[in-house]
Amino acid sequence: MGFSYVVAVAVLLSSSLIFFGVIYSDYVHADTELNSAQQGFNTHSYDLENSRVNVTGYYVRPSGTSYNVTVNLTNTGSVGLNMGLSNLLINGTVANFTYSGQYLFPLASGNITFRQSAGEYSVEIVFNTGYEKYLEVKV
Structure with a gap:
């Protein structure tokens, strides 16, 4: 009985770490894309206003x-x-x-x-x- 509890905790902990790793990776990717889009918008706005x-x-x-x-x-x-x-x-x-x-x-x-x-x-x-x-x- 004690062994199954330890295994369950280990499985839940490792799956939680994998889950949060995937979420963090997606967050970083989305943040990078948003920053890139914002820089493109700023460049385009600058070019338009100064034309x-x-x-x-x-x-x-x-x-x-x-x-x-x-x-x-x-x-x-x-x-x-x-x-x-x-x-x-x-x-x-x-x-x-x-x-x-x-x-x-x-x-x-x-x-x-x-x-x-x-x-x-x-x-x-x-x-x-x-x-x-x-x-x-x-x-």
């Missing part, structure tokens, strides 16, 4: 039956913008465009060019930081 772009103008050149529209941009913020990860929306539809450089660094100027037919268009440039710039273009 500023001015449109310094645009010009239109005929190219066959359509027009090449070039929009001149100046980065007045303190964050570099990756133009390759940016998007261009024309009247709410994603459009293809080319850019003068892969990055638009702070206080630097660059441009984007897209092809469009004649008309008036609402253009939105969405940068990789989430910053958006709107303009109206008349072709």
